[in-house]
Amino acid sequence: MTIRIQLAQVEPTLGNLEANRALHLAEVEAARSEGAQAICFPELSLTGYFLKDQTPEVALSRESAFLEPLVEASRRISIGVGFVERGRDGRTYNSYAWLEDGRVAGLHRKVHLVSYGMFEESRDLAAGEHYKPIESKLGRLGVLICEDLWHMEGAWLYFQQGVDALIVPSASPARGVEAGNDGLGSVRTWRSLLETTATMTQSWVVHVNRTGWEDGISFGGGSRVIDPYGAQVGELAGLDAGRLHVDVDPREAARARTRVPLRRDEKPWILRRELERLAEEDSR
Amino acid sequence: MNEQLDVQPELVIELLVRFLRAEAGKFGFRRALLGLSGGIDSAISAALAARAFGPENVLSVLMPYRTSNPSSERDALEVAKALGTPTRKVDISAMADGYLDAEQVEDRMRARQRHGALSDDRALRPLDGVARPGHRHEQQDRDPARLLDAVRRRSQRVEPARRLVQAPGLPAGRAPRPSGVRARQGPVGGPLRGQTDEEELGFGYAEADRLLHLLVDRRYSERDLLAAGFDPELIRSVVRRVAANQYKRLPPIIAKLSQRSVNHDFRYLRSWGH
Structure with missing residues (x-):
């Protein structure tokens, strides 16, 4: 059985929730007409990225009535959407919700907020602390928001929990125009990370990056799908907004793990033991 | 060239052209005005603008001073011709020399005059009536002079009072207004008679x-x-x-x-x- 996943490489308008929701609903319609069962948007797709002081102004609780039209649309297609979440604890998070069957089926809060170079997420957002898979009717999903992929423990923990696919939404700026790069250096690095992660976790990897400009910073696009063997099966090349649907068989992850039993041979207890040893050495 | 400084020119051009369209477009601008000196910087700016907005939507303004090297103007015209952008020449000699003492006109004064010339509606006139089929803001900005006027109004008219005159630590609503600063309004920055901000x-x-x-x-x-x-x-x-x-x-x-x-x-x- 295959599932058709649509990648929505969109260009949100900074801070304009209404316009972005309309954009999402239009993309959802387009995905449905393509026969897709799921559509994935990039990181902070409902709000735009460099929000700074706008962050609290666009924050929404996961029960917000504003999300209702999208939640409603999820009766017909599963939707992965990025937004600024106002938690019950009052803090704001960089979150990604999985909408399905008219409800919020799951949600991941970005663990690794980026606060270096041009980024300052930690000023405005609180960090998530969990890598809990989302139980979708399409399979078991692990969401890694952008920088979450750059730290190994997230993908590994999802792998331990047997996810079929990693969903990787991002708002990754285009960087690296040096002659040696053959295209954008940032896009090349992302591809390499995605392929390696798919290979090591034997999972589908669905990467959706955004496009467009925010005050002189462009987002590099390059959304792609990698199979559980690390081979690319589709990509949206270039800097334009676009759509791509890819048919994936979620069972392929399990087959890959049967053929090469990396999951069976993991030794998580060694990790625990070694972490305890390190903690003890640190405290001395 | 140091190979670490070497870039992929086509990629850089693509990014810059997209940048110009995207960032200018957010403000509703689909045309460009630039001073063309005959040097490499403004030539590259003109080339990028022509590619981003279409050569017919870029006005290159030549602003020589009486002592400028005539070859600069020739170079500028050659650039404009190659790009297909309309040009307009505004000789700044009279206005620069009219300020204080003609013998002491300095470079920075001439630079300010050129800035002034670029803000003058008349510099834009040659673009009047340029058709832009399918242009979203056709009615508002068909006339570049009106467009510039709108920009100027936007940039000079309203900034709420407290942002302008607030002294730190003063309670709201009691910010002193500097004496003589009655209002800022009108395209020329001075108060129009009988009207307050x-x-x-x-x-x-x-x-x-x-x-x-x-x-x-x-x-x-x-x-x-x-x-x-x-x-x-x-x-x-x-x-x-x-x-x-x-x-x-x-x-x-x-x-x-x-x-x-x-x-x-x-x-x-x-x-x-x-």
């Missing part, structure tokens, strides 16, 4: 100051302001103005191409090194 804005400074204090310093949301009893129209009007004028409070937008870029990740205070 408050009349033009449609609301009073005292009320706006109170609202701004809550909005900016105390982080009231629009909903909070409504609950605090402010008129919805006033809230909408002030919030919109604060946001729409943000571009004046920050340096111009720079395309991020290098690993560390001004405004983004090249972070030092203005007084760095002083």
Whole structure:
């Protein structure tokens, strides 16, 4: 059985929730007409990225009535959407919700907020602390928001929990125009990370990056799908907004793990033991 | 060339052309005006602008001074011809020499005159009536002179009072207005007879100051302001103005191409090194 996943490489308008929701609903319609069962948007797709002081102004609780039209649309297609979440604890998070069957089926809060170079997420957002898979009717999903992929423990923990696919939404700026790069250096690095992660976790990897400009910073696009063997099966090349649907068989992850039993041979207890040893050495 | 400084030219051009369209487009601009000196910097700017907006939508203005090297003008015309951009020549000699003493006109004064010339509606006239099929804002900005006028009005007219005159630590609503500063209005920056800024804005400074204090310093949301009893129209009007004028409070937008870029990740205070 295959599932058709649509990648929505969109260009949100900074801070304009209404316009972005309309954009999402239009993309959802387009995905449905393509026969897709799921559509994935990039990181902070409902709000735009460099929000700074706008962050609290666009924050929404996961029960917000504003999300209702999208939640409603999820009766017909599963939707992965990025937004600024106002938690019950009052803090704001960089979150990604999985909408399905008219409800919020799951949600991941970005663990690794980026606060270096041009980024300052930690000023405005609180960090998530969990890598809990989302139980979708399409399979078991692990969401890694952008920088979450750059730290190994997230993908590994999802792998331990047997996810079929990693969903990787991002708002990754285009960087690296040096002659040696053959295209954008940032896009090349992302591809390499995605392929390696798919290979090591034997999972589908669905990467959706955004496009467009925010005050002189462009987002590099390059959304792609990698199979559980690390081979690319589709990509949206270039800097334009676009759509791509890819048919994936979620069972392929399990087959890959049967053929090469990396999951069976993991030794998580060694990790625990070694972490305890390190903690003890640190405290001395 | 040092190979670490070597770039992929086609990629850089693509990024810069997209940058110009995207960032100018957000402000509703689909045409460009630039001073063409005959040097390499303005030639590249003209080439990028021509590619981004179409050569017919770029006006290159030549602004020689009486002592300028005639070869610069020839070079500039050659560039404009190659790109297919219309040109206009504004000789700045008379206005530069008319300031103080003609013998002492300095480079920086001439630079200011050129800036002034670029702000003059008449410099734009050759573009009048240029058709832009399918142009979204056809009616508003078909006439570049009107467009420029609109820009100037936008940039000079309204910045809420407290932002202009606030002294730190003063309670809201009691910010002193410097004597003589009655109002800022009109395209020329001076008060038009019989009109005050408050009349033009449609609301009073005292009320706006109170609202701004809550909005900016105390982080009231629009909903909070409504609950605090402010008129919805006033809230909408002030919030919109604060946001729409943000571009004046920050340096111009720079395309991020290098690993560390001004405004983004090249972070030092203005007084760095002083």
